Amino acid sequence: MVSNKGQWIVPRAEGYSTNKKLRNKIISGIENVMFNPYVPGNAEFKPLETEFASAIGMNHAIAVQSATAGLILSLRACNVGLGDEVITVGNSDISTTAAISIVGATIVLVDILENDYTIDVEKVESAITERTKVIIPVDLYGHPSDCIALRRIADDRGLMIVEDAALAIGAKYDNHHVGYYADLTTVSLAAAKPLSSSGNAGMVFTNNYELAEKVSLFRGYGREFDDNRNPPLSYEHVVEGFNLPMDPLQAVIVRSKLPYLEEWTEKRRMIASKYCDALCNKDVKLPSFSDYANPSFSSYVILITNRDELNVEMRKRGIETGTHYVPAMHKQEVYKSHLIGRSNLPVTERIADQLLALPIHPEMSKKQIDFVLTALKELL
Ligand SMILES: Cc1ncc(COP(=O)(O)O)c(C=O)c1O
The missing domain is CATH 3.90.1150.10 (Aspartate Aminotransferase, domain 1)
Incomplete structure (x- = not known):
């Protein structure tokens, strides 16, 4: 049964009413991207990335097409490929496991904790082999995984952490935003998520300059864009990359919501x-x-x-x-x-x-x- 307007009386998310409240800000941002001759199409990227990184206390943020894209780009930036193993959990969206398969690696699942349904760190220890390269904790429902303990294990065993915080923007561990103890972290800004765009969008963040550069490179065809995201004059590709940046119109919407x-x-x-x-x-x-x-x-x-x-x-x-x-x-x-x-x-x-x-x-x-x-x- 739904209300007489054919809507849920209490929906899971209500993006449209948030959008309505921020209407003027969103519309003027969209006009700026679309009709200002002095603004390049990707202009919303840089300010959004800078403001996003600052809002969560991280050094670098890279605006991407979705969290799924962010996970794939992060695994590529960590050099994960054929023959490598990636440890994660089975209670996630298929994006987590699909990202592992897409880069050619093997999925290794471990169980979760009874209290908050995040990765069981003790089980991680016993799943590590000489092929393990990355651990992907998933902060499902906005519950932060124990990345403090995972960091210790990763450092001891020479592994990297790619945190899937797709549903966890705003969550904190130890007073730091999620992502602080990981090498790379991805959040989803898709419709119906906290800080939602009106389609698909995601953000990768890190404190590691080299990893940020690599994600950025893989995001943009493997070509080296300049600081204003102007493409290089030649079609030289430093690596074989993808085309997975955030849509600039979605960036306008996310940017209008970030202060909240x-x-x-x-x-x-x-x-x-x-x-x-x-x-x-x-x-x-x-x-x-x-x-x-x-x-x-x-x-x-x-x-x-x-x-x-x-x-x-x-x-x-x-x-x-x-x-x-x-x-x-x-x-x-x-x-x-x-x-x-x-x-x-x-x-x-x-x-x-x-x-x-x-x-x-x-x-x-x-x-x-x-x-x-x-x-x-x-x-x-
Ligand atoms: C845990 C988790 N990881 C990744 C994703 C993928 O996010 P996106 O839809 O932005 O690709 C989702 C989507 O809901 C998710 O729940």
Whole structure:
């Protein structure tokens, strides 16, 4: 059941109303890109990259077409290729594992923690072989992975960390934004994500100048653009690259939203704490976090044995709950035969069977929050 306008009463995300509030800023940015003869088409890149890096306290940000593109470019920048192994988790979007396959490497899956569903660092240690090159922790639902512990392992074993923070912009560990302990980190700015564009967009960030240069090179056909993103005069390619920069019109939209990152993340945290208070005595498992973690809650997720039933009932009431990601990667038909570690992922499997994501976004009104809480009280 949905409202009489044919929309969810409480949707998972409400990008259009944020866009409406920022309308003037977005329209004037778009006009500038499209109709100002003195502004090159890619002009939004540089300021967005600079402002983004500064907002999250990192040295370099590289604007890319999507988080998927960011992961592929990051793995290429880390020189990952045929014969290398990359360790990651099975509770992610297919982009994480597909990026590994696309660069020719082998996917090695390890299980996740019971409390926050991020990579189990102890399991990582035993999955490392002489072929391992990179670890990809996934900060699913805006829950930061334990990259402090992973950094120690990576340094001891000569590995690199490419953090998949696609859903975790605004999340922090140890008072640093996600990405601080990784070599390269990618966030998604796709529609419906926090800081959403209206299509696809992503950002890669790092404190390492050489890696930033490499990602940038692979992003732009392997040609060396100058600081203003003017192409070189010749078609000389330093490496075999891709064409995966962020669309400048999407960059306008993301740039107009970036100043609200902290405020909107706090709003998500406030809604998460309301869910937590309302559900702590119910027969559901809530996520819990280590001291180092300050999640951004791109989703608020609960575990419940009759998940599918609750999902249907909530949706009938006009509340857009969701299951993601189901099935887990190792259960996907496309990965039937070639995943290392697939037989030992009990926590990942339970999560896929029991996890339900509740609506949470900064545009959620008090009335909408109360509507969800009332539905949960009645149904649980
Ligand atoms: C964990 C994770 N990684 C990567 C991606 C890919 O992001 P994009 O859609 O920007 O390519 C997603 C998308 O939702 C995701 O959830």
